[in-house]
Amino acid sequence: MFRKTTCLSAIFLLPFTLHLVQPCHGEETAARKTKPLIDLKSQISEKRLLPTSEQVSVTQDTAASALVVKIQPGKEGYPGLHITPEVDSWDLSEFGHIEARIVNTGKKDLSFVLRVDGKADGADFTSNTESVTIKPGETRTAKVIFGFTYGYKPAMKPNPAAISRIVCFSSKSEVEKSFRIETLEAAGPAGETPPVIPANVRTKPEKGVILGSGVALDAKQLEAKDGVQAAIEGASLKLSYLAGTKPQEVVLKPLIGRWDLRDAFEVKVKVKNTGTAAVMPKVKITSNGGPTDSISPSAPLQPGAETVIAVPFASAIPWQGIKGLEKTSWEGQPGTGTKFTSDAVSGVSLSTSPADAPQSLLVTEIVAGVPVYPEMPEWLGKRPPVDGDWEMTFKEEFDGTTLDESKWRIYTENYWDKRSHFSKNNVVLGGGVVKLHYEKKTGFHNDDPNGKKTDYATGFLDTYGKWVQRYGYFEARMKLTKAPGLWPAFWLMPDRGVAAGPQWKRADTGNGGMEFDVMEYLGRWGPFRYNIAMHWDGYGKEHKQTGTTTIYFLPDKDGFITAGVLWTPGLIVYYANGKEIARWESPKVSTVQSDIMFTNVS
Numbered sequence: 330m331f332r333k334t335t336c337l338s339a340i341f342l343l344p345f346t347l348h349l350v351q352p353c354h355g356e357e358t359a360a361r362k363t364k365p366l367i368d369l370k371s372q373i374s375e376k377r378l379l380p381t382s383e384q385v386s387v388t389q390d391t392a393a394s395a396l397v398v399k400i401q402p403g404k405e406g407y408p409g410l411h412i413t414p415e416v417d418s419w420d421l422s423e424f425g426h427i428e429a430r431i432v433n434t435g436k437k438d439l440s441f442v443l444r445v446d447g448k449a450d451g452a453d454f455t456s457n458t459e460s461v462t463i464k465p466g467e468t469r470t471a472k473v474i475f476g477f478t479y480g481y482k483p484a485m486k487p488n489p490a491a492i493s494r495i496v497c498f499s500s501k502s503e504v505e506k507s508f509r510i511e512t513l514e515a516a517g518p519a520g521e522t523p524p525v526i527p528a529n530v531r532t533k534p535e536k537g538v539i540l541g542s543g544v545a546l547d548a549k550q551l552e553a554k555d556g557v558q559a560a561i562e563g564a565s566l567k568l569s570y571l572a573g574t575k576p577q578e579v580v581l582k583p584l585i586g587r588w589d590l591r592d593a594f595e596v597k598v599k600v601k602n603t604g605t606a607a608v609m610p611k612v613k614i615t616s617n618g619g620p621t622d623s624i625s626p627s628a629p630l631q632p633g634a635e636t637v638i639a640v641p642f643a644s645a646i647p648w649q650g651i652k653g654l655e656k657t658s659w660e661g662q663p664g665t666g667t668k669f670t671s672d673a674v675s676g677v678s679l680s681t682s683p684a685d686a687p688q689s690l691l692v693t694e695i696v697a698g699v700p701v702y703p704e705m706p707e708w709l710g711k712r713p714p715v716d717g718d719w720e721m722t723f724k725e726e727f728d729g730t731t732l733d734e735s736k737w738r739i740y741t742e743n744y745w746d747k748r749s750h751f752s753k754n755n756v757v758l759g760g761g762v763v764k765l766h767y768e769k770k771t772g773f774h775n776d777d778p779n780g781k782k783t784d785y786a787t788g789f790l791d792t793y794g795k796w797v798q799r800y801g802y803f804e805a806r807m808k809l810t811k812a813p814g815l816w817p818a819f820w821l822m823p824d825r826g827v828a829a830g831p832q833w834k835r836a837d838t839g840n841g842g843m844e845f846d847v848m849e850y851l852g853r854w855g856p857f858r859y860n861i862a863m864h865w866d867g868y869g870k871e872h873k874q875t876g877t878t879t880i881y882f883l884p885d886k887d888g889f890i891t892a893g894v895l896w897t898p899g900l901i902v903y904y905a906n907g908k909e910i911a912r913w914e915s916p917k918v919s920t921v922q923s924d925i926m927f928t929n930v931s
Contacts, residue, residue: 361516362423362424362516363514363515363516364421364423364424364514364515364516365512365513365514366412366414366419366427366495366513366514366515367396367412367513369389369391369394369395369396369510369511369512369513370391370394371391372389372391373389373396374415376413377412377413377414377415378396378410378411378412379410379411379412379413380409380410380411381405381407381408381409381410381411381498382403382405382408384400384401384402384403384405384408385398385399385400385401385408385409385410386398386399386401387410390509393509394511395432395509395510395511396410396509396510397434397507397509398410398497398507398508398509398510399505399506399507400499400502400505400506400507401505402502402503402504402505403501404501405501406500406501407442407498407499407500407501408498408499408501408502409442409496409497409498409499410496410497410498411494411495411496412494412495412496412497412513413493413494413495414492414493417493418447418448418490418491418492418493419492419493419515420489420490420491420492421475421489421490421492421515422489422490422519423515423519424489424515424516424517424518424519424521425474425475425489425516425517425518425519425520425521426472426473426474426475426515426516426517426521427443427445427472427473427475427492427495427513427514427515427516428443428470428471428472428473428512428513428514428516429443429470429471429495429497429510429512429513430468430469430470430510430511430512431461431463431468431469431470431471431497431508431509431510431511432463432466432467432468432508432509432511433463433464433465433466433467433468433507433508434466434507434508434509435465435504435505435506435507435508436465436504436505437465437502437504437506438462438463438464438465439462439463439464439465439499439506439508440460440461440462440499440500441460441461441462441463441469441471441497441499441508442458442459442460442471442496442497442498442499442500443458443459443460443471443472443473443495443496443497444456444457444458444473444495444496444497444498445457445458445473445475445487445492445494445495445496446487446492446493446494446495446496447487447488447489447491447492447493447494448487448488448491448493449485449486449487449488449748450486450488450748450784453747454493454747455484455485455486455487455747456478456487456496457473457474457475457476457477457478457484457486457487458473458478458479459471459472459473459478459479459480459481460479463508468511474517474521474522474523475487475489475521477522477523480529481523481526481529485748489519495513497510527585527586528586528587529586530585530586530587531586531587531588531589531672531673532583532584532585532586532587532588532589533588533589533590533592534588534590534697536696537590537592537593537696537697537698538694538695538696539581539588539596539677539695539696539697540564540565540566540581540677540692540693540694540695540696541564541693541694541695541696542564543564544564546561546564546566546581547584548561549584550581550582550583550584551566551579551580551581551582552579552580552582552676553578553579554577554578554579554580555571555575555576555577555578556571556577557569557570557571557577557578557579559579562691564693565691565692565693566579566581566679566691566692567603567689567690567691568679568689568690568691568692569687569688569689570680570681570684570687570688570689570690571687572684572685572686572687572688573683574683575683576680576683577680577681577683578678578679578680579678579679579680580615580676580677580678580679581676581677581679581695582675582676583674583675583676587616587617587672587673587674587675588674588675588697589671589672589673589674590671590672590674590697591671591672591853591854591855591856591857591858592699592855592856593642593671593697593698593699593857594641594642594643594698594699594700594857594881594883595639595640595641595642595697595698595699595700596612596614596639596640596677596695596696596697596698597637597638597639597640597694597695597696597697597698598612598637598638598640598677598679598692598694598695599635599636599637599638599692599693599694599695600630600635600636600637600638600679600690600691600692600693601633601634601635601690601691601693602630602631602632602633602634602635602688602689602690603633603689603690603691604632604686604687604688604689604690605632605686606632606684606685606686606687606688607629607630607631607632607684608629608630608681608682608684608688608689608690609625609626609629609630609681609682610625610626610630610638610679610680610681610690611623611624611625611678611679611680611681611682612624612625612638612640612677612678612679612680613640613678614640614642614669614674614676614677614678615674615675615676615677615678616668616669616670616671616673616674616675617670617673617675618668618669618670618673618879619667619668619669619670620669620678621640621641621642621644621667621669622640622641622644622645622667623678623680624638624639624640624641625638625682626638637694639700641881642667642669642671642857642858642881643667643880643881643882643910644665644666644667646664646665646666647665647666647909647910647911647912648661648665648666648667648861648877648880648910648911648912649661649662649665649666649911649912649913650662650863650875650876650911650912650913650914650915651875652914652915653915653916654873654875654913654915654917655873655917656873657872657873657874657875658875659874659875659876659877659878661877666877666879666911667879667881668879669879669881670879671854671855671857671858671881672853672854672855677695679692699857699883700883702883702884702885702886703883703906705885705891705906705907706906706907708907709891709906709907710804710806710891713802713893713895714802714893714895714904714907714909715895719802722798722801723736723792723796723798723925726761727758727761727762727763728761729758730758731758732756732758732763735795736792736795736796737790737791737792737795738789738790738791738792738793738794738795739751739753739756739788739789739790740753740775740776740789741775741789741791741793743774743789743930745816745928745930746816746930746931747783748783748784748785748931749767749783749785749786749787749930749931750772750773750774750775750780750781750782750783750785750786750787751774751775751776751786751787751788751789752770752772752775752776752786752787752788753776754776754786755767755768755786755787755788756788756789756790757788762808763788763790764788765787765788765789765790765817765927765928765929766786766787766788767785767786767787767788767810767812767815767929767930767931768785768786768787769784769785769786770784770785770786771783771784772786785931787929787930787931788929789927789928789929790926790927791822791924791925791926791927792924792925792926793822793824793836793924793926794824794827794924795924796924796925797824797826797922797923797924798922798923799920799921799922799923800896800897800898801895801896802893802894802895802896803821803847803893803894803896803925804891804892804893804894804904805819805847805848805891805892805893805925805927806889806890806891807819807848807889807890807891807892808884808887808888808889808890809850809852809856809859809890810850810852810929811852811855811856812852813852813853814852814853814931815851815852815929815930815931816849816850816851816852816928816929816930816931817850817927817928817929818846818848818849818850818926818927818928818929819846819847819848819849819892819925819926819927820844820845820846820847820849820925820926820927820928821844821845821847821894821896821923821924821925821926822836822838822844822845822923822924822926823835823836823837823838823842823843823844823919823921823922823923824836824922824923824924825837825842825921825922826922837867838864838865838866838867838868839865839866839867839871840921841919841920841921842865842919842921842923843863843864843865843917843918843919843921843923844862844863844864844865845862845863845894845896845901845919845923846860846861846862846863846864846876847861847892847893847894847903848861848890848892849861849862856884857881857882857883857884858879858880858881858882859880859882859892860876860877860878860879860880861876861877861880861903861910861911862874862875862876862877863875863876863901863913863917863918865917865919873917875913876911877911880903880905880910880911882905882906882908882910883906884906885906890905890906891904891905891906891907892904892905893905893907896918896919898918898920899914899915899916899918900912900913900914900918901913901918
């Protein structure tokens, strides 16, 4: 007898503020203001220079005004050096970044990482990190701008007036590494922002129009390959393909950076056969992550004929995990799923099937948009997507006036972010839904005056200790936030019961247990994309995971998604609005009863 949960309504509705940064401040060129964080000409207390392990040694060369760091081969994942201030923290409020001039004195390329730690608004601690690769004998400067991290992406900003630690480290290695720190200083103006990197620029085409009336193209946007002739003709593209057996392609690219099409679900391309031979056009959309499927009309386009080719971001063949996977991999089986990232679109590829005669196309329109929302399957919310004898084991419509505490907890530890606390006031019931409401509101975690105090409040729900099930079909109907920076999720987590011992044993994702991320969403992905994942073998050094971050879906007419998972021995299948989107077959699939959980953190 299989079992089921169904029709669980959970809305994630969130207020948000959009902060726009100003263009980069130029640094002073005549008199560059800096502040050394360590005096390399004088002896520095050993208490301020702390190796991360016995693999690391640090010596000071006062004559050369430098620190010499050597890292021996070993098991440490991130060997390096912690540098601390003379007092509790450095006050760098007059500056915009910290930089270190590093010389690679080793014999191999050095991956050098500079991390800046400090207190942040709404959190006890945060860090910003950047890295550089330095060749043997080469000198390079690593630079961390406050409020930016890992390629100068916006991040939580440590308070420049309360910087508590600088960490200089590298990666695990089987050979000796060594480097010299020649300077470590604060510089740049307060409020500094990174320079614009062209590849990081994102442009949203107005009304989704990439090619068409009102859009001025530049010849630089055309990349013609293998002898194809491509020309701008008014608001259209004129393409001429050579006869032959070799594939030929033209790519229309953004003028700078990438197109941001996260608010779209597909791209429609209108083409006309202007030649004398039939043409089978092919269109795909390329991105930083990878391309979409290549789409063609159902039949060759005859001379003079015109058609519209719709290229969906979702793959025609759902993602399938690698069978019997024994280690972490975010790859699927070849030919399944997609890696397309709609927020970083690099081009529209236009090609044809090879032919004996020359072929010509006129592309008159390329528009990113959203198709008509589909009708939902009749069975959705009523039964599982597969036949069988099913028993309803859990049903929650949130149609009461108070939350059913026999089913739900609203308090637990916050393992997911450092700035939010859980509060009963942010679990809002009404109108047949429950809202996990995220807001800027100072309070104590779990509404406990002895709990951690943070500046943001959110709601939490799970059935830990109240309801669990092993195997079956689990389903929830949800409306997702559009706010960037938020991270709502629908999970299944192991709960072996009180007899298993303390919480860490009860909820262990090792020993046959598994974390199922049925729906995990980032607001910055836009309204049509989320990820699914599976984590097993615990969260320590043996931790393993698989899944995909590029699940594309269309909500129902009311803006809801119904995310479901079918869990059977050795097999897990994921669904979005009744359509299969992913599956994984493996003996690693959980055998441990699990509870339902909803989070909405940042």
